[in-house]
Every structure is written in structure tokens, then in C-alpha cells.
Amino acid sequence: MPIRLENVGIAVRDLDAAIAFFTDLGLTVLGRDTVSGEWTDTAVGLDGNHAKIAMLETPDGGGRLELFEYIHPDAIETEPTRPNEIGMHRVAFSVEDIDEALEIAARHGCHPLRGVATYEDVYKLSYVRGPSGIIVMLAQRLKQA
Helix, strand or coil: CCCCCCEEECCCCHHHHHHHHHHHHHHHEEEEEEEEHHHHHHHHHHCCCCCEEEEEEEECCCCCCEEEEEEECCCCCCCCCCCCCCCCCCEEECCHHHHHHHHHHHCCCCCCCCCCCECCCEEEEEEECCCCCEEEEEEECCCCC
């Protein structure tokens, strides 16, 4: 059975702020909508599900993020995810210039968890605490492995 990744869905507290962050990093908004009704209750598993959504895509067309802001039921605020917690860990992006990507993130109030690391002279990597506490990994390839 062929399978491919369709998208990664992330609930956010402020859809417009999350869209601004990811579009500044280079993603494109494919569409926005407000969804509700029996089909969303069934698909998502929440009665009365009502959300604003946006689908974003990477410039190469190979990756998509679906961002959603709940209107109902109320979103549940939790502590930001830590890198060693079980469950959804992070979303990762390859970037051409990590310093430029970090400057863009900083303009949105989003900063590295610790700093920038170099992995075997192949990648410069940083985990950034993005909008709504999302962990976003930025990776700049330095040379071919």
C-alpha cells in the first residue's frame, strides 16, 4: 500500500500570528477556512468542533502544515512541550541561512531553546520555541554527508 505524509496539524492559540511566523520563514498559505459540523466532529473526535484553519506549504511543495485555532470547544492551554516528552516532538525545516531564519524568528518573539549547534560539520541546527510554544527545528546543511 503506497503511503505519503499529507501534512502535520498543529493547534495554535493565534492563527494569524502562527501564519505570520511560518510565512516569514518562507511557507505559502494554500488556503484558509472555518470548519464545523458533523463531519468535523466525527473526523476530529470532538463534539461541537469549530475551528479556523489554514494550510501552508514549503516552497518545494514537499511539506505542508495545517494550523488550526479552536473556536469551540475552548482550546486547552498546556505547558510548552519539552524536547524529551513523549508525543509530538517538533516540526523541522531545512533553511539556506540559519542566522537569517533565527533573525526572522526573533522578530516574532521566538528564540532558540539554547543556541545553535554544529553536527559533524554537516549541519548547523537550532530548536526554536515558536508560536503557541511549538518547537521548530531549523537546519542549515553545511556540506554533503
